[in-house]
Structures are given as structure tokens and as C-alpha cells.
Amino acid sequence: MKTQVKALVVGGGAVGTSVAYHLARAGWSDVMLLERDELTSGSTWHAAGLLPLFNMSYATTHIHQYSVEFYKTLEAETGLNAGFSVVGNLRMAQTDARMDEYRVYATTAESCGVPFEWMTPAQIRARWPLVRTEDLKGAIYHPTDGYINPADVTMAMAKGARQRGVVIERKWQADGFAWKGDHWEVTCTKMVERGGNLVPSDEQVVIRAEHVVTASGNHAQRTARMLGIKIPAIPVEHQFIVTEPDPALVAYRKAGGEEHPVLRDADAKWYVREERGGWILGPYERGAPACFEYGVPDSFRADLFPLDLERIEEEYMSMIHRLPSSEEVGLKDDYNGPICYTPDGNPLVGPAPGLRNMWLAEGFSFGITAAGGTGYYLAQLMVEGEAEIDMASLDPKRYGQDWMTTEYAARKNEECYEHVYILHHPDEEREACRPLRTGPAYDRQKARGAQFGCVNGFERPNYYGPLDAPDSFDHDARSFRRGDWWQYAVDEARAIREGVGLIDATAFAKHRVFGPGAAAFLDWFTTNKLPKVGRINLTYALTAAGTTRTEYTIVRLAEDEFYLVSAGAWEAYDDDYLRKAEEDWWAVNAGPENWMGIENVTTKWGVFAIAGPKSRDVLNLVIKDADPANALSNKRFPWLSCREIELGMCPVRAIRVAYTGELGWELHHPIEMQNYLFDLLEKAGADHGMKLVGARAQNWLRQEKSYRAFGNELGRDATPLEADLPRFVDLEKAFHGKAAMLEKGIRSKCITVLIDGPADADPWGREALYLDGQKVGRLTSGGYSVAFGKSIGMGYVRPDLAVEGQRLQVRMLGDLWDAVVTCDSPYDPKNEAIRKDG
Incomplete structure (x- = not known):
């Protein structure tokens, strides 16, 4: 057995084998994969093998699309048939709201190049007569989709990996990880069969690996404990049943009927596909419990849980309604096995928090669909330093670290499971485990009608609803169009443009960087000139590939002390990168003259943002100064x-x-003084009509100023120059990622567009942009402009189209609407309002 490798992959399911394969294909010749049992013995073996392309996430859609195309190539390369049945995927809708969901999703599909078709109930019935359609509104159909044999595709990837030099070792368990400064030492134990169980033997080896990837599936909690980190990947029980042959289906196929696509009745919460003349039903019911919160028992191998038919009775009966011929068909097999979930349903892919050269590929609820693409893009991250798409939305640190608990992850994962087929509104807010992280002013805000969103676990007001008639207003009502909340956000945005508003921005991530080396480090770490004492600058930290890794507002408190403010949703993400960058810099610049410290002060400081033409008037009433005027x-x-x-x-x-x-x-x-300050400002603001304002109005207002947002316009797939922010990049100095940024050039460019859209909807920031019927870009943000009285959006197009006055079209809810590229900062382009004196 080899004891020294370039990369060690731990876990031999579909994801692990794909990672090993793609690392070898990317040029790493010295790769080893360890599996504690047999390949596919985790969740892979009992997966249904579906390949659903439908996903609202831009990164996840790219991953799924790559998998679907990649799996079709494996037989030619390996000689092994992966069992891919390209029968298509029909996602049906019983309601107009569900069709709106599909239309919103379709914009992501268009942006990512995923083919789809629209079908009417009559078209469905004509093509697949066993499907009842009279209560359907329509469907979206993916013709390139279908299902695959999970074991076969895993074995095909494993063979392809071996052909490329990967060593695969079975019955070896990773039992310890130790970082030695430039490599990992992984203690591995040989596993042996004993009484039907798999148990550790006395045989151990230590493998020296420059990089380690964990793809441990259901064993993620054990992995987390060994690494000393938190991984919110916990399995949930998933059931599916296989029926006996359906005589009507058998007769239909014998008569020449084509195989049914994978059927998804989202409003009934299930998928169905053909299986040897019968049907497989996979429900996503309420009440499915999390399991293995603290680890998988040694006795659990390729095992299953008892079936709970009562839990899925509603979904079973709805299958009979949709496929009436299945009513008299008996049950042949049943499965109830663990499938890993995360709080948002997307996997954890990328560098582990606080660790060097440790990579996670965990938490796959749709592991077969995601395996191929995960291997491809994770290999890019590891080999090239960055992927061709922005992987931040899948980063393992996106939830935060310090506050995350096992109980939180388990309950949120259960919620995520039951939300698989619940309408995915872009403005949805899920209720489980909330409120958890709250600022002191939470109760005051709630009493004033605040409706909260959750950012990094923090409760943050999205908007303030009515207090005079709360029973007539459904705060939980969601819409793919302008929901009940829309007018309240309009009023809040208008209050800031015309008067004064108060926004709670406590969720901002905040760091203190101090010491004699702080200035030199930050000058290298960020793109802009450092501010003078008492001044601030907006700046960017880059990836090694020259793309945007983080946006910071830097406040210089003293010559050797800085206060860094960044996006609240990315606190752990930013903290990890900041500290690792400091370690890299220190390795080259070590010495007492360059000593520095980093302190995360996010929870020490609350933040209120007061804004509007009357904001100075409000503050003048409460400021204590020798010359308050x-x-x-x-x-x-x-x-x-x-x-x-x-x-x-x-x-x-x-x-x-x-x-x-x-x-x-x-x-x-100071966070402990927040309630005092809230009351003080509220009282002073009453004389000037000050309005409490939520995040949704703020999001619209920042687009009127073309202010880019991290995770939207700013990310790891575009440079600050492509984001059209040259004023924040000082090309006269050396900084991390500069050469790579310049080498990339301008591949696309960020724009702001004003849209003559539908009267009842605004873009969400996922829509494709068109010119003369050809897709030329996509939106990254969207909303409503109170200044211009129409929809607004930001996004990226070809550089030659990023010209003021360029006419485009944007796809919204299935139709094309006229849009025009406006100037940067269409509202107050000269910044006269923000510089107003008094």
C-alpha cells in the first residue's frame, strides 16, 4: 500500500470516485482513494439514480449539467455502461404559482445552457396516456435528463480513475488527521469482517498526503470530530418503494409506447419512474427524521431502516391519482435509507475552515446528480486555484462556524428535506430553528412589524409590515411576482430617497487588524490604496486567480489599526480567508517589525445605518459635541x-x-447599548418622519446607485475590472492576485439596466439577457426602482454591449421585456446627495 501521495480522497461513493477521477484527469498523477467498506456501500447503493437538472442555484445547476453530459462519455472511455437511460424529466404543475416557479427557474437554466421545453396538459396526455392531466396547469420538460444506475456509474468512474493512475484501496478507514506544516499525515486502519460487522483490525499505516479530500457521506460527523471543525451534513431518512409490474404500463410499452420520463408532481411531493414494468415512487414527505447526528454505528453498513408507510400514505395516494393504473399494483420492494442533507440543500464543496489543503465534498442530498460536476469543479479549485464558476454558494463556511450546533443542523436538514418540493420562492424564509441569533433590538423591531430574514443565523428585518390591521395581512404569503410585502418595501425605499430611514445592519462581518505589520499586510492583501487615519476606502481581496474573493470597507483607526467591514452573510468565509492570507504573508515577512493580530469583532458591535436627506437633522438632535450644530x-x-x-x-x-x-x-x-441607541434615534426621528427600513428596500436602492453586492455582482468568476470598478484598483502597487487579474483581461462587464417589465413582477437577479434573440448575458441582481418607477437589474454582458443606451431584452416569467443599459449609478451619478452639506 502506498504511504505517500499527492492527494488522498477519503470515501468511495459516487462523489469520492468522481473527485479522484477528475484530479487524475486534471494532471495529478499521484492520487489515492480510500474506502472503509466497498465502493458504493454508503448512500450510493440505495440511491434511486435520478439526475434532476432543476435547481435555483447557479453553481449547482452547472454541476448537475456537467454530470449529465459527462456520464454519457464514460462508456466510450472505460468500456463500462453506466446505465444511463435518457428518458427526460417531466416536472408537472398543479397550480399557477408552480408554473411561475418553473418560469423563474427556467431563467437559471437558460443562463447555464440547460435545455428545456414547456408542455401543456394536452401534450402530456397525448404523449404519455397513463398520466392523468385534467388538474394540471402544465409542465417543464428536460429532454436530456433521465436516470442512471448509481453502482454502474460509480464503477465506471472508478475504472476511469484507475486507468489514469489512481490507486483505490478498499477496507481501509481513516482514523486520524494531523497537519505537519506542508502535508497531512492520515492514520488508516485496515477493516475486517467479523460476525457480519466491519471492525478495525490491528493493522495500521500512516499515509503522507499533500492534499486530502473528504467525501465521507453519512460519516461526515465523524470526519468533523477528527478534523476539529463543524460540518452541518447530517443524514435524513428517505423512503422509496418499488411496485410490482403494472399491467397497463406493460401493455402500453408492448404496443410501442415510449418509456415515461422521470415524473415529478411537485405539488404532490414525489417523483416516479418506470422500473421493470412497474413504478418507483420516491416521496419527500413531512416528518422524515434526521439520523446519525453523532455518527454512524459501526454495525451499520449497507443497511436500511424499517419502512414507515403511514408517513408516506398521502404521497402514495397521490401517485395513484396521477397514475390511476397503479392502484391495483402491489408493492415489490421498499427502501428507507440515510441520505445526507445540509440546511440549504446544497452540498459543502471547497476548502475546510481553518485547515490547509483539506477539502470537503460532503452533504450531498442529490449525490448521483452532483458527483460528476463536483469532481470536475473541485479538481479545478485544487489544481488551478479556482474554478471557472463561482463556487462560493457551496463553500463549507457559508453557514458560519462558531455558533453552529448539531441540533441546529439536524432540524434544518429535516426542514430542507420536506422543502424539496415546497415552492421555492426567491424571497422564501424558512422557519425552523428561528429565531436563534438576534440583536438586542430584535423585540423592538418585531413589535413594530418587522418581518425577518436570516443571514448567517442572524435575524435581520426584511421589511416592516402593517400594525394597524395585522389580521388582514399574511406575512407568510410568498409570490414569484410582487408579493404582499412589495408595497411596504416601496414605501421604505421612498422614505430614504425623500426623508430619512433607519436600517439594522448589525449582521455585517467586522474584523480588527492591528499591529506594526497590519498596514503592509493589508496593502498586499487588497487592491485599493489604504486610507489615511480617520478615512475609509472600499477595496477588494482577490483569489490567486485574480477574481474577487471579498469586498471590504476599510476604516483606518490609527497608523497600525484597521477596522474591516464586509458582508454579513459571509462572516466565517471572510474570517477564514483573512487569517489564511495573513499566514501566507507572514511566511514571507516574518519578524517582530511585522507582527500583527486579527480579531473577529462581529458580535461586539451593533450597526444602525441612518440615511436620507433628513438624516443629519435627526442626528443633530442627539449628538453631544462642543459645537453640535x-x-x-x-x-x-x-x-x-x-x-x-x-x-x-x-x-x-x-x-x-x-x-x-x-x-x-x-x-x-457597543452591542450592549443597542436598545438605548434604538430608542434614542427613534424618538429623535419621530420629529422628521423617520421610517424603519428593511433589507429588501436597501437592496433596491443600492442597485439605483450601481453598488455591487458580494455574492451577486462580485464573486470568484469575475475580476474587479470586469465588475467595472477600476477606481478601487490601484495598479501602481503590488497586491495578491494582480498578475492573474490582468492576464484575464475583460471577458465580460458589469452593467445596470432599467427594465420595462410586467406590471406585477420584478426580476430576481437570475434572468438571461438577450440581443436579437441571442443570449448575451445574465442578471445577477434585480428589483424595483422607486426613483425611475420601473424594474431595475444588474448583471454581466459582453464588453462591447456594456454601453449606455444599449438596448437589450430580459426574460422574465417566460416573456422577453425591453431593457436598456443605463449609466453607472443612474440615480444621482454625481453623488451630490451623499455629499450634501449641512
Whole structure:
């Protein structure tokens, strides 16, 4: 057995074998895969083998699309038939809302190049007469989709990996990981059969590996404990049943009828496909329990749980309704096995938090669909330093780390399972485990009608609903069009444009970087010039590939002390990258003259953002200063500066900046004083009609200013120059990723468009952009502009089209609508409002 390799992959299911295969195909010749039992003995063996392309995530859609195309090539390469039945995938809709969901999804499919067709109930009935259609509204059909044999495709990838030099060792378990500064030492134990169980033997080896990938599936919690990290991948029981042959189906096929596509009745919460003359039913019912929260028992191998037919009775009866011929058919087989989930249903793919050269490929609820693409894009991350698509939405650190618990992950994963077929509104907010992380002002905000979203576990107001008639307003009502919340967000946005509004931005990620080496490090780490003491700058940290890794507002508190503010949803993501970058820099610049420290102060500071033409008037009522009338004037407190001020009895780090593009300040305050400050500002604001404002209105307002958002316009698939932000990139200095950024050039460019869209809908930021019937780009953000009275969006197009006045079209809810490229910052392009003196 080899004891030294370039990369060690732990886990021999479909995902692990794909990772090993693609690492070898990408050029790493020294790769080993370990499997504690037999290949496919985890969830792979009892998977139904479906390949659903439908996904609202841009990255996940690319992964699934790659898998579908890749699996079709395996037989030619390996000689093994992967058992891919390309029968298509028919996703049916019983309601208009479900058809709207499909139309919103279709924009992601268009952007990613996933083929689809629309079908009417009559077309479905004519093509597949066994399907009842009179209560359907329509369907979306993926002709390139279908199902595959999970064991066969895994074995084909394993053979392909071996042909490329990968060593696959079965019956070896990873029992310990130790980082030695430039490599991992992985302690492995030989597993042996004993009394039907798989148990450790006395035989051990230590494998030296430069890189390790964990694809441990149901064993992710054991992996997490060994690595000393948190991995919110916990299995949930999934049942499916196989019927005896259906005489009507058998007769239909004998008469020349084509095989049914994989049928999905999303409103009934199930999938169905043909299986040897019968049917496989896979429900996604309520009440499916999480399992193995603290690890898989040693006695559990390729085992199953007892079937719970009562739990899936509703879904079984709805199958009979949709396929009436199945009513008299008996049950042949049943399966109830563990399938890993994560709180949002997307896998965890990328570098492990706090660890070097440790890569996670965990939490796959649709592992067969995702295996091929995961191997491909993870290999790009490992070999080339970055993938061709932005993988941030799948990053293992996207949930945070310190506050995450096993109980939270288990309950959220159960919720995610039952939401597989629940309408996926772009504005959906799921209820499980909430509220959990709350700022002190949460109860006050809730009492004033706040409807909260969840960001990194934090409760953050999305908008404020009515208090005068709460019974007449359904806060839980969601829509793919302008929901009940829309008018409240309009009023909030207008309040900031015309008066004054107060936004809770406490969820911002905040770091303190200090010490004699802090300035030199940050100068290397970020693209912009560092600000002078008391000033601020917007800047970017790049990946090694030159794309945008993080956006920071940097406040210089002293010559050797800096306060960094970044997106609240990405706290752990930013913290991990910041600390690893500091380690890289220190390895080259070690010495007492360059000592520095990093402190995550996110939960120490609350943040209120006050903005609008009257914001200075409100603050003037409460500021304590020797010259209060001029304390907030441009002369004493200019735009893009920071001052320590006192508001009543609260010390405040005030930053003159506003994400809304109006006159305003961010008020960073000790978290324990938040309620005092909230009450103080609310009382002062009453004289000026101050309105509490949520995140949705703020999102619209920042688009009117063309302010890019990380995770939307800013990400690891575009450089700051492609985001059209040259003013924040100082090409006169050396910084991390500079050469790679310049080498990439301008492949596409960020634009803002104003849209003459439908009267009842706005874009969500997933829509394809067209010119003369040809797709030329996509939106990354969308919403409504109160300044222009129409829909607005931001996105990317070919550089030659990023010209003010260029006419395009955007696909919304199935139709093309006129759009025009506007200037950067269409609202107040000269920044006169934000610089307003007083």
C-alpha cells in the first residue's frame, strides 16, 4: 500500500470516485482513494439514480449539467455502461404559482445552457396516456435528463480513475488527521469482517498526503470530530418503494409506447419512474427524521431502516391519482435509507475552515446528480486555484462556524428535506430553528412589524409590515411576482430617497487588524490604496486567480489599526480567508517589525445605518459635541471619513457612508447599548418622519446607485475590472492576485439596466439577457426602482454591449421585456446627495 501521495480522497461513493477521477484527469498523477467498506456501500447503493437538472442555484445547476453530459462519455472511455437511460424529466404543475416557479427557474437554466421545453396538459396526455392531466396547469420538460444506475456509474468512474493512475484501496478507514506544516499525515486502519460487522483490525499505516479530500457521506460527523471543525451534513431518512409490474404500463410499452420520463408532481411531493414494468415512487414527505447526528454505528453498513408507510400514505395516494393504473399494483420492494442533507440543500464543496489543503465534498442530498460536476469543479479549485464558476454558494463556511450546533443542523436538514418540493420562492424564509441569533433590538423591531430574514443565523428585518390591521395581512404569503410585502418595501425605499430611514445592519462581518505589520499586510492583501487615519476606502481581496474573493470597507483607526467591514452573510468565509492570507504573508515577512493580530469583532458591535436627506437633522438632535450644530458638517465630518462621536450616552464609531446612496452614516455601537441607541434615534426621528427600513428596500436602492453586492455582482468568476470598478484598483502597487487579474483581461462587464417589465413582477437577479434573440448575458441582481418607477437589474454582458443606451431584452416569467443599459449609478451619478452639506 502506498504511504505517500499527492492527494488522498477519503470515501468511495459516487462523489469520492468522481473527485479522484477528475484530479487524475486534471494532471495529478499521484492520487489515492480510500474506502472503509466497498465502493458504493454508503448512500450510493440505495440511491434511486435520478439526475434532476432543476435547481435555483447557479453553481449547482452547472454541476448537475456537467454530470449529465459527462456520464454519457464514460462508456466510450472505460468500456463500462453506466446505465444511463435518457428518458427526460417531466416536472408537472398543479397550480399557477408552480408554473411561475418553473418560469423563474427556467431563467437559471437558460443562463447555464440547460435545455428545456414547456408542455401543456394536452401534450402530456397525448404523449404519455397513463398520466392523468385534467388538474394540471402544465409542465417543464428536460429532454436530456433521465436516470442512471448509481453502482454502474460509480464503477465506471472508478475504472476511469484507475486507468489514469489512481490507486483505490478498499477496507481501509481513516482514523486520524494531523497537519505537519506542508502535508497531512492520515492514520488508516485496515477493516475486517467479523460476525457480519466491519471492525478495525490491528493493522495500521500512516499515509503522507499533500492534499486530502473528504467525501465521507453519512460519516461526515465523524470526519468533523477528527478534523476539529463543524460540518452541518447530517443524514435524513428517505423512503422509496418499488411496485410490482403494472399491467397497463406493460401493455402500453408492448404496443410501442415510449418509456415515461422521470415524473415529478411537485405539488404532490414525489417523483416516479418506470422500473421493470412497474413504478418507483420516491416521496419527500413531512416528518422524515434526521439520523446519525453523532455518527454512524459501526454495525451499520449497507443497511436500511424499517419502512414507515403511514408517513408516506398521502404521497402514495397521490401517485395513484396521477397514475390511476397503479392502484391495483402491489408493492415489490421498499427502501428507507440515510441520505445526507445540509440546511440549504446544497452540498459543502471547497476548502475546510481553518485547515490547509483539506477539502470537503460532503452533504450531498442529490449525490448521483452532483458527483460528476463536483469532481470536475473541485479538481479545478485544487489544481488551478479556482474554478471557472463561482463556487462560493457551496463553500463549507457559508453557514458560519462558531455558533453552529448539531441540533441546529439536524432540524434544518429535516426542514430542507420536506422543502424539496415546497415552492421555492426567491424571497422564501424558512422557519425552523428561528429565531436563534438576534440583536438586542430584535423585540423592538418585531413589535413594530418587522418581518425577518436570516443571514448567517442572524435575524435581520426584511421589511416592516402593517400594525394597524395585522389580521388582514399574511406575512407568510410568498409570490414569484410582487408579493404582499412589495408595497411596504416601496414605501421604505421612498422614505430614504425623500426623508430619512433607519436600517439594522448589525449582521455585517467586522474584523480588527492591528499591529506594526497590519498596514503592509493589508496593502498586499487588497487592491485599493489604504486610507489615511480617520478615512475609509472600499477595496477588494482577490483569489490567486485574480477574481474577487471579498469586498471590504476599510476604516483606518490609527497608523497600525484597521477596522474591516464586509458582508454579513459571509462572516466565517471572510474570517477564514483573512487569517489564511495573513499566514501566507507572514511566511514571507516574518519578524517582530511585522507582527500583527486579527480579531473577529462581529458580535461586539451593533450597526444602525441612518440615511436620507433628513438624516443629519435627526442626528443633530442627539449628538453631544462642543459645537453640535456643525459636528456633522462636511468640514468636520466629510464623506468617506470616520469619527468617534457620542449620541446621547452611547459612544459611536460613525462612518459617513451609505449603501443606499443618500446622505447617511453607519453607526457602529457597543452591542450592549443597542436598545438605548434604538430608542434614542427613534424618538429623535419621530420629529422628521423617520421610517424603519428593511433589507429588501436597501437592496433596491443600492442597485439605483450601481453598488455591487458580494455574492451577486462580485464573486470568484469575475475580476474587479470586469465588475467595472477600476477606481478601487490601484495598479501602481503590488497586491495578491494582480498578475492573474490582468492576464484575464475583460471577458465580460458589469452593467445596470432599467427594465420595462410586467406590471406585477420584478426580476430576481437570475434572468438571461438577450440581443436579437441571442443570449448575451445574465442578471445577477434585480428589483424595483422607486426613483425611475420601473424594474431595475444588474448583471454581466459582453464588453462591447456594456454601453449606455444599449438596448437589450430580459426574460422574465417566460416573456422577453425591453431593457436598456443605463449609466453607472443612474440615480444621482454625481453623488451630490451623499455629499450634501449641512
